[in-house]
Amino acid sequence: MRPTENPIPAAPAVTRQLAGFIENTRWSDLPTAIQHEAKRALVNYFAVALAGCDDPDIGKVLALQGCLRGGGQGRVIGRSERLDMLDAAAINAMSANVYDFDDTHIPTIIHPTAPVAAALFALAETRPVSGEQLLLALALGIEVECRLGMALHPWHYQRGWHITSTCGVFGAAAAVGNVLGLNARQLHWALGNASAQASGLVETLGSAAKSLSVGNAPRNGMLSALLAEQGFAGPEQPLEGERGFLRVMGEQPRYAALQEGLGEQWSLAANTYKPYPCGVVLNPVIEACLALAQQRDWSREPIDRIELIGHPLLRERTDRPTIGLGRESQVSAQHAVAVSLLTGQAGLASFSDAAVADERLRALYPKLVMRDDPSYSVESAQVHIWLQSGELVSHRVETARGGLALPLSDAELEAKLRELAAYGRSGCAVAPLLDGLWALDKAADAGHLMALAAG
Template identity: 40%
Template sequence: MNDPKRRNFLKASAAGALAAAAPALPGVASAATDDKPAANVPAKAPGKVTQTLARYIVNARYEDLPANVRKEGTRTLLNWVGVAVGGSRHETVDRAVAALAPFSGPQQAGLFGRKERFDIMNAAFLNGVASHIFDFDDTHLKTIIHPAGPVASAILALSEYRPVSGKEFLNALVLGVETECRIGNAVYPNHYDVGWHITGTAGVFGSAAAAGKLLGLSEQQMVWALGLAASQPVGLRESFGSMNKSFNPGRAASNGLFAAILASKDYTSSDGMIEAKRGWANTISTKQDYREITEGLGQRYEAALNTYKPFACGIVIHPAIDAAIQLRNAEHLKADQIERIDLKVHPLVLELTGKKTPQQGLEGKFSVYHSVAVAIIEGAAGEKQYSDRAVRDPQVIALRDRVNAVVDPAIRPEQVDMTITLKDGRKLHKFIEHAVGSLEVPMTDAQLEAKFRDLAQGVLPDAQVRRLMDACWQVESLNSAAQIVKAGTLQA
């Protein structure tokens, strides 16, 4: 669940989280140093933006990645594989598989959590769809892009088609995430505000860059790949709440892969498709800050700022859920002890998640009332807590009706002030400054594994889940990245 009005929260959450430095790669243009342009005022491109970015991608080496960036890339992979497995049996994937199977080409690549195999284009699409269905994937807070879906889906499919080492794969994954997030920075929030789903529109650049890197594109071919990606923006926010939403990162994955493969055979594009007067940025946004794309390449990493959701809903509810679970666990609370739960929240919380009586699981993701109630009762807010079963549970409904939320201008979007009044008259209080899963309070590796296991339960056998997690953690030592897909699919 995304919304442009969250930008103040997201920017604040990302502020100060800078990645470790690494030497800039040769041939990367230096950025301008004057003040950034005001929003809604088109910026003059500082040189050849598309070419500068392409040169960086082509020359960037795994050895140049700082240790913290490699680590975050590995965590990004683990989290993405977990949500892809978890979403693999959803009816959305079932319907897409049924629709595309008659038209699929050779069985080149697998689908996480399933037996079917598809050609790499359709496999990239389907795995991208599966990974986004639960809205539980990674989030680049500055742009609210979900970075891994378009990139990992594309290059894991490609890794089954041609040999790719684990180190090559991780380097490409980081470069893809870096590319899409930098391009997203250049146009966010204006591009998002008018209705584009930025995970799809910027994600296609990430998948093209990552696939192009693994295909060994030349600088000119990479320029063309980025240009062909620019010609395929996909995703409108009107799709949110439908199967179409997860279509967007899936299509961004296959479109980017498509662009890179065409470019590998010298299929041309304009050399300035990102920054040209009638190029991507000027066409789909009223803000263009090209220095976000070219500044500090090889020195600072947006990929190091990725975050992972502990709760399967939009991040504006995360502080309230975190507070509820902390009070529940500390006080051993039961629903029948509670008289009322009062929340002081930022206006966005009620604007985005003010549904008081959700009837379906998906609606529960848009209800702060349900989220707090189910968190108190079940001590979690994973996908199981946003099922039809959970939102219709009489006990959850009864507690939900005792949750009250009011707007407080002093509360920032990343905060919540919660008071629980018990029937014996006691009052319990919790103020959350930054919720778990934020940059300030990141999920631990153990928490990511627990999330993974919960998502994979009932999809893969427990022993296979462990092997799959190990393959993700050990990606840098793998001879073939295709081992990850093999570990995460079922035998036909």
């Protein structure tokens, strides 16, 4: 006789619960602080999208899409082209992600706003959507994608899945479904349709393909909700099923992360905005090196060895000594240490092809060794520098600027938008755009912001 196989324990009906949450939550249910955080997320979103709008890889995708199916109602942030709404959503999310300057949900390292906001604004150009509707849907979409990330973290990333892309498609589907007024059954289908289109690989980090999967998240999420509106049915258990998203893409799904505090504890409260255009785990590293750069001219010092201590995720994501492109430098600890230490700068130009080609910086790459210390948070790091004389110089950052304990202020986010809009050379009307973002909950037409943001 065959031995009796242990059945997989029944999972809670989390898809149904999330669908009901999306359908029934109202703007007034959100705490005032979360309502304001939704606006802050959009200020940062437009800032980083305006920086990336002129990136050559974005131009390549736009040129191809123009040949395949040009024309449409969808504006492209920082540019004059018009596309259909699915392509517009994809391009705008890619622009927001291409420089790795987008926001970060600290518990999961998801970049939550781009996949959701890009879909919502593309939709808002095709039908009336009020500012309050869009902000509510943004908060709901971010909640869904981040809770899914919490249910899968850290196994999901360790398996090689790019969590912003894989979870972002669900956030976009939830948000668009909310604006469309889908009922719980249709929202269930939308999440099911999204489950069939959730993809993105960590292997693509440091390449343009990483942003391609981020662009697919709003495109596919929007398509999932629009199909559900037409009665296109998804599976009954797309999230919790035996072969559903959570079990296939993780080891031990934490269903409680999807259920506990739903509607009371909001993921936007754990969202952060970067002061530097690189992987968020590099923020404390850069801060430590910038502090050291103020002490002396390290380009004249005979450095023997540099040791970087941090959370294991720091090494897993950024130990990249053999980079050749600016895109790769965004996730390279070797480059982040070298450029911030030797130049005292860490802006967009610091992570460019030209910066990576600088032999002064490259000479420092092999001197870096990385050491894991699980007692460190992802927002902390320590840098030790040994000189050939034997002298040791160190600096530790417990919490980097832009983290949960030291968040960027509203004024700093405004300054970021102004700076990045200038960098992207879009000609965007920054002052009216900022005014519109801060007053979005009072606006009858959320789509008008895209007219202000277009080139």
